Amino acid sequence: MKLIIAVVQDKDRRKVTDALLEEGYKFTNIASTGGFLREGNVTFLIGVQESQVDNAIELVGRHSKTREQFVNVFPPTIEPIGTCVPSPVKVLVGGATVFVVNVDRFEKL
Numbered sequence: 001m002k003l004i005i006a007v008v009q010d011k012d013r014r015k016v017t018d019a020l021l022e023e024g025y026k027f028t029n030i031a032s033t034g035g036f037l038r039e040g041n042v043t044f045l046i047g048v049q050e051s052q053v054d055n056a057i058e059l060v061g062r063h064s065k066t067r068e069q070f071v072n073v074f075p076p077t078i079e080p081i082g083t084c085v086p087s088p089v090k091v092l093v094g095g096a097t098v099f100v101v102n103v104d105r106f107e108k109l
């Protein structure tokens with residue numbers, strides 16, 4: 001058995017959820033926060049048989065869009081000099097960030 005951990009943008013939560021349910025996958029989603037943007041995203045935990053891994057990843061990817069986002073970066077200064085003007089930097093977020101890990105043991109008690 002494998003566990004797919006997929007981080008998806010919050011805006012895609014509904015579409016990914018619907019697609020996984022439609023194909024009969026069992027999963028949990030957890031509200032999470034990206035370390036860089038510090039914004040809400042969602043992490044799906046999907047327990048699957050090895051033969052289902054590729055299909056599940058394809059499904060998540062198909063419903064996760066890539067979006068451009070601007071983030072304000074403050075120049076690193078040791079001493080504050082006058083007014084500090086942040087410069088917006090464009091980052092590409094998504095589609096999905098996916099990890100696949102082995103499950104040593106799975107129990108439903």
Ligand code: 2BA
Pocket residue numbers: 007033034035036037038039041091092093094095096097
């Ligand atoms: P965030 O950490 O908020 O990152 C959002 C986006 O910012 C990233 O999109 C990437 O384009 C950019 N980014 C992240 N760290 C950066 C840095 N140090 N310098 C410049 N740009 C940076 P994605 O790569 O699509 O990642 C989306 C979300 O997936 C991340 O949100 C994070 O929650 C998760 N993620 C990505 N890589 C991960 C990893 N190696 N381990 C755990 N979670 C990860």
